[in-house]
Amino acid sequence: xxxxxxxxxxxxxxxxxxxxxxxxxxxxxxxxxxxxxxxxxxxxxxxxxxxxxxxxxxxxxxxxxxxxxxxxxxxxxxxxxxxxxxxxxxxxxxxxxxxxxxxxxxxxxxxxxxxxxxxx
Numbered sequence: 001x002x003x004x005x006x007x008x009x010x011x012x013x014x015x016x017x018x019x020x021x022x023x024x025x026x027x028x029x030x031x032x033x034x035x036x037x038x039x040x041x042x043x044x045x046x047x048x049x050x051x052x053x054x055x056x057x058x059x060x061x062x063x064x065x066x067x068x069x070x071x072x073x074x075x076x077x078x079x080x081x082x083x084x085x086x087x088x089x090x091x092x093x094x095x096x097x098x099x100x101x102x103x104x105x106x107x108x109x110x111x112x113x114x115x116x117x118x119x120x
Contacts, residue, residue: 009060011044011053019044021057023065023073037065039075039105058093066107073105074098 004024011019022041039061044053065073075095077086087103095103 006040007061007064009057009064011048011057013048018048019053019057021054021061023061025070034071037070037073039073054089055093062105062107071107073107075103075105077103 006022006024009021009023010017020041020043021039024038024040026036026038039058042054042057044051044057062073073095075090077083077090087097090103093105095105098104
């Protein structure tokens with residue numbers, strides 16, 4: 001966890017970082033009064049794309065998010081060339097279209113956890 005309430009998950013090949021995902025916690029509430037978490041960025045070096053690294057980064061980011069007690073993760077596919085491919089990729093990961101061009105993934109919090117607590 002970074003000092004600003006966000007967290008970064010890295011994929012490494014040996015000592016070299018080949019990808020990362022960055023999740024941001026926002027101190028705001030959605031319509032249902034839940035705290036908001038965004039999958040802000042996922043990047044994989046070009047030579048390692050389409051090998052499952054990005055998918056594993058998102059899954060690990062969602063695992064952390066769930067362990068922190070959040071119930072949803074929002075993502076916004078970057079507009080422009082390749083946007084429809086990013087939307088399909090998010091759909092394969094379980095994200096569904098939501099409001100304001102956002103995609104939402106509903107998480108099942110670990111049993112007995114408070115689903116609205118702040119990250120440490």
